Amino acid sequence: MESKNRSHCPVTYALDLIGDKWSLLMLRDIILFDKKYYHEFTQSLEGISTNILANRLAMLEGNGILLKVRDEQDKKRFIYSPTEKGLDLLPVIISMVLWSAKYDADTVAPLDEIKKIEQDPAAFMNKVRSKFSGEKMPDPVAL
């Protein structure tokens, strides 16, 4: 499932793929909180409906941001992981986190962690990326 691009302005292109209230939250869960399974997203995402969740997962997979592979341990379920294109959205997520930590008086962002990210965002992103670099990337599943 591809999104229709309104234009090829680089802001528009990004917004056409991840400019909604859920896609980056799903990436947050997958990249930062190590979620992998459909049922984990339904539990952790703030009140997402299952049809929106299924739609966004398919969109993110279709646009090469997530990879969906069958779980070898339990063949009835699938594992979602970020592609390189998905991991490259980390700077977008991080810049949102820093902005919210500055402006949301009720933020739950841990301040010592925020300071570390501000001081050296590259180090933080490398640490996050290293969680995925060792993974064998299996062939995508034919649906």
Next chain:
Amino acid sequence: MESKNRSHCPVTYALDLIGDKWSLLMLRDIILFDKKYYHEFTQSLEGISTNILANRLAMLEGNGILLKVRDEQDKKRFIYSPTEKGLDLLPVIISMVLWSAKYDADTVAPLDEIKKIEQDPAAFMNKVRSKFSGEKMPDPVAL
């Protein structure tokens, strides 16, 4: 007009305010392309409807991201400008631009400009900010 926050996770907070297909495009127009007036947004934004435009302008103003002041030269119209909170979204916009320039084969992003931003994002952002730093910030207009 305030947005209802789903949670105070710093990713969610940002998405609740600017997680849609238009808000960051409007900020792009205002911050990067020097648009100031309502009619300029209707012309430049990729097919935005006037009710969505009016809704998003009110939301961005209500959340302290844009400032709306009466134009002293033409008292029938208003000038929109970014607040400090709005300018602080530049890293979000820039990180989207760099991501799209990398992954959109049809991007219209000028490659020499993109290289400059990649090499020194802080210099680019300072240059953009300097356009607004000299502006006198008038009192908000009572509606």
